[in-house]
Amino acid sequence: MIYPIVAVGDPVLKTRARNIAADLPAEELSKLIADMYETMYYASGVGLAAPQIGKAVRLFVIDTGPMVELDEDDKKELEESGEAPEAPIKRAFINPVMVSETGEEWGFEEGCLSIPGVREMVYRHADIVLRYEDENRQPHEEAFSGMAARVIQHEYDHLEGILFTDKLSTFKKQLLKGKLARISKGDVRHDYRMKFPAVTGRR
Incomplete structure (x- = not known):
């Protein structure tokens, strides 16, 4: 099932998400995760948090493949430098807790499916450690770096009620204020299903 993406301005995007209960039926959780992947791919995203589909629970999915794909020139440059390319990560994160952000x-330049047409420079830590449960509710504590760390930090912020635009300077926020208000009313071009808080029933 493909969900409409909730647009900026909806209160769910500014609400700290609650933990998913341990007794949630496995099939229900698996269906939600599958639907989130389907919705993310339909919208050509690399990450999607549950609040973005109107569900204030601590769950997000990522697939960094499109962000770490290299063209031939990049591959050659990496080979010459002796560095290894960043491996793509496709994973669901349940009830994540940020242990550390370092580096x-x-x-x-980040964007967000909930804020179509807006991209801005955002600064994030290079390395993180995250505690989370996988799709089988098995606990993990794992370190991430590079683009994976960035995508995870962006999606984790959604669970804390934080948008990437909240991290911009006061000046930048002021410049974007009118545009964000128009997006919340549906006055924006988009090529995937959306739900606009200021327009009842608008998709």
């Missing part, structure tokens, strides 16, 4: 912050 030098680096900038990257």
Whole structure:
């Protein structure tokens, strides 16, 4: 099932998500995760958090493949430098807890499925350690770096009620204020299903 993506302005995106109960039926959880992957791919995203489909629970999925794919020139440059390419990560994260964020912050132009048409430079830590449960409710504590760490931090923020635009300077936020208001009313081009908080029933 493909869900509509909730647009900026909806209160669910500013709400801290609650943990998924241990007794949630496995088939129900598996269906939700499958639907989130389907919705993410339909919208050409690399990550999707449950609040973005209107569910305030601590769950997100990622697939960093499109962000770490290299063209031939990049592959050659990596080979010459002796560095290994970053492996793509496809995974669901249930009830995640950020243990640490370390390393030098680096900038990257981020976007968000809930804020179509807006991309801004965001600085995030290079390395993180995350505690989470996998799709089988098995616990893990794992370190991530590079693009995977960035995508995870972006999606984790959604569970804390934080959007990437919240991390911008006061000046940038002021510049975007009108555009974000228009997006919440559905005044934006998009090529996937969306739900706009200021327009009842609008998709």
